[in-house]
Amino acid sequence: MTSKTSPMRDWIFFVVFAIAVLTMPIWLAPIGAGYPDLLQKFMIYGLFATGFNLLFGLTGYLSFGHAAFLGVGSYSAVWTFKLLGMNPVPAAIVAVITSGIFALLIGYVSLRRSGIYFSILTLAFAQMSYNLAYSVLTPITNGETGLRVLRTDPRLFDSSNAVDGPLIANLFGIEMTGYAGFYFCAIVLLIAFFIAQRIFRSPFGIMLRAVKTNQNRMNYTGLNPRPYTLAAFVISGMYAGLAGALLCITDPLAGAERMQWTASGEVVLMTILGGAGTLLGPIFGAALIKYFENIFSAFNDQTLHEIFGFLPDFIEVPVVSVTSLFVGEGWHLTLGVLFMLIVIFLPGGLMEGFSRIGRLFKRSSGKSESRGAAAPAD
Amino acid sequence: MEILKVSGVNKAFGGLKALHDVNLAVEEGMVHAIIGPNGAGKSTLLNCFVGRLIPDTGTVMFGDTSLIGLKAHKINQAGVSRVFQTPEIFSDLTLLENVMIPTMARRDGEFALHAFKRLDRDAEIHDKSMHMLEDVGLAEKKDMIAASLSRGDKRRLELAMCLVQDPKLLLLDEPTAGMSRADTNNTIDLLKRIGDRGITKVVIEHDMHVVFSLADKVSVLAQGTVICEGKPQEIKGDPRVQEAYLGGAHL
Numbered sequence A: 001m002t003s004k005t006s007p008m009r010d011w012i013f014f015v016v017f018a019i020a021v022l023t024m025p026i027w028l029a030p031i032g033a034g035y036p037d038l039l040q041k042f043m044i045y046g047l048f049a050t051g052f053n054l055l056f057g058l059t060g061y062l063s064f065g066h067a068a069f070l071g072v073g074s075y076s077a078v079w080t081f082k083l084l085g086m087n088p089v090p091a092a093i094v095a096v097i098t099s100g101i102f103a104l105l106i107g108y109v110s111l112r113r114s115g116i117y118f119s120i121l122t123l124a125f126a127q128m129s130y131n132l133a134y135s136v137l138t139p140i141t142n143g144e145t146g147l148r149v150l151r152t153d154p155r156l157f158d159s160s161n162a163v164d165g166p167l168i169a170n171l172f173g174i175e176m177t178g179y180a181g182f183y184f185c186a187i188v189l190l191i192a193f194f195i196a197q198r199i200f201r202s203p204f205g206i207m208l209r210a211v212k213t214n215q216n217r218m219n220y221t222g223l224n225p226r227p228y229t230l231a232a233f234v235i236s237g238m239y240a241g242l243a244g245a246l247l248c249i250t251d252p253l254a255g256a257e258r259m260q261w262t263a264s265g266e267v268v269l270m271t272i273l274g275g276a277g278t279l280l281g282p283i284f285g286a287a288l289i290k291y292f293e294n295i296f297s298a299f300n301d302q303t304l305h306e307i308f309g310f311l312p313d314f315i316e317v318p319v320v321s322v323t324s325l326f327v328g329e330g331w332h333l334t335l336g337v338l339f340m341l342i343v344i345f346l347p348g349g350l351m352e353g354f355s356r357i358g359r360l361f362k363r364s365s366g367k368s369e370s371r372g373a374a375a376p377a378d
Numbered sequence B: 001m002e003i004l005k006v007s008g009v010n011k012a013f014g015g016l017k018a019l020h021d022v023n024l025a026v027e028e029g030m031v032h033a034i035i036g037p038n039g040a041g042k043s044t045l046l047n048c049f050v051g052r053l054i055p056d057t058g059t060v061m062f063g064d065t066s067l068i069g070l071k072a073h074k075i076n077q078a079g080v081s082r083v084f085q086t087p088e089i090f091s092d093l094t095l096l097e098n099v100m101i102p103t104m105a106r107r108d109g110e111f112a113l114h115a116f117k118r119l120d121r122d123a124e125i126h127d128k129s130m131h132m133l134e135d136v137g138l139a140e141k142k143d144m145i146a147a148s149l150s151r152g153d154k155r156r157l158e159l160a161m162c163l164v165q166d167p168k169l170l171l172l173d174e175p176t177a178g179m180s181r182a183d184t185n186n187t188i189d190l191l192k193r194i195g196d197r198g199i200t201k202v203v204i205e206h207d208m209h210v211v212f213s214l215a216d217k218v219s220v221l222a223q224g225t226v227i228c229e230g231k232p233q234e235i236k237g238d239p240r241v242q243e244a245y246l247g248g249a250h251l
């Protein structure tokens, strides 16, 4: 049976989630993830993946170009900093608007096709944006150097004009570094998560799932799938743009590499790894990937030798040379292996793993009752 | 009064003439059966009514509206619903969700951006959908995923999805194909019951038992043309019909 939804349950779920997010610095400290830089990344990429999931998880349309919106969001944010000042709120708002418009244009064209052709079209648009940012659009993007805020920029409403030191976004005087930066991102994520939760439960959300299941039946039911998919595409583009803006609050710098296809691929991995179509899955996936990236890419031969130092030399050397392929620069190899394992053994992602474990517990505690209700639903 | 009027419809697939100068008039409130051997063009004709195919020539009038060239969802919004030869349902969703979608489509139109409302707070949609599920006898299964239903239940679900929209015209392509006798009888009962609502129905059917227990009028289609028309009793004895089916075997 599918679990019944109710406003009460959703509120409890949201409050528990909010508490978990806000206390992350405490409970993630034991595994070495309790510091603001990494936590902030969890929030930003969690937001990115949550938005991606609204498109991919609900409608089944696999975009391979979402990094383009991340990039547009970053550029818009930095431009807002340059022109209006270092307050992150207007930057975020402008980023959401521009990436929404951008998504509307790309979505309008790409959604004329579905399946693999849609994916290829989005990929092509993203790579085009990436190349344009490097070449023709240099006046806007500052090409290879990347766009940054300069002391000479107008920053119309900025009170901190006179201040020396590095330029950092500040929210009415609170500088967006360290924990302040994390909490700002956490609150944005919570708002975005709340909206995503509402979309999941809304008539619009169920129409998006109908798009995924049977567009033919939708047509013969008097519904037009196209505007539904386009709306989902634009909303998820806005989420990506917002994430792009948040990437700039601690470090007000936007570069074209943010739009590259590897970044588009990463959000696909995060979503599938965590569990597409679930609310929490994409956030888990994003955190997991960023956490492992942080750990594995920090390893080098030196640290490996220390770890495997207890082994006799003739074993240690080959072990280190093999494992070194999977760490540091090569950590993507680890990611690839992890991804394959998940897709093969847990096609529903981490969330499926959790619910399997949950069911295991239920079965051992209440054996008698579960027998009859062999639900095909979950 | 005629609710559907088809005149001079031709449709060819490459060299194959699937429909050849088809004329058909469906009276409002009637059950109009279309029978004919395999490959006669029955499904093709239905496809021309719902916007899946566009006839090469000819007109299809639904009341005062021409259905030719209209998009499928517009035709549905005008009041035409269709049951397919193989049930088309939202297999990943629950039965209740399956019925809620058409219910919302009827109330809110082809697109509505209700992204912030809660569906579980929408009592109107919920109650109407539940009533419909009760009507077709699927109420206890409302939380099951549609994919797990039996063939007969899928068909009933699809019927519920069409009926909840209160269509003016309901098109049914072999509603009992592949069903057991018991399921077939259930479906006939159901179709008879909804007859009370005064919905005009066009039924394609191979099963003569179904045709004779439901239809007010029968059109026989063979090789893309209507070869004869009339009350079920008249059709039964017509030599042309027996000729078309198996070259003269008895119905």
Ligand SMILES: Nc1ncnc2c1ncn2[C@@H]1O[C@H](COP(=O)(O)OP(=O)(O)OP(=O)(O)O)[C@@H](O)[C@H]1O
Pocket (backbone or CB within 6 Å): B013, B016, B018, B036, B037, B038, B039, B040, B041, B042, B043, B044, B045
């Ligand atoms: N899309 C298509 N492309 C090419 N030929 C088609 C197409 N659809 C139908 N046909 C052909 O048109 C003819 C009529 O097919 P149709 O499906 O309308 O028959 P039918 O009367 O519904 O038969 P059945 O009782 O088997 O469902 C058949 O010869 C079929 O092969």
Ligand SMILES: [Mg+2]
Pocket (backbone or CB within 6 Å): B042, B043, B044, B085, B173
């Ligand atoms: Mg057919």
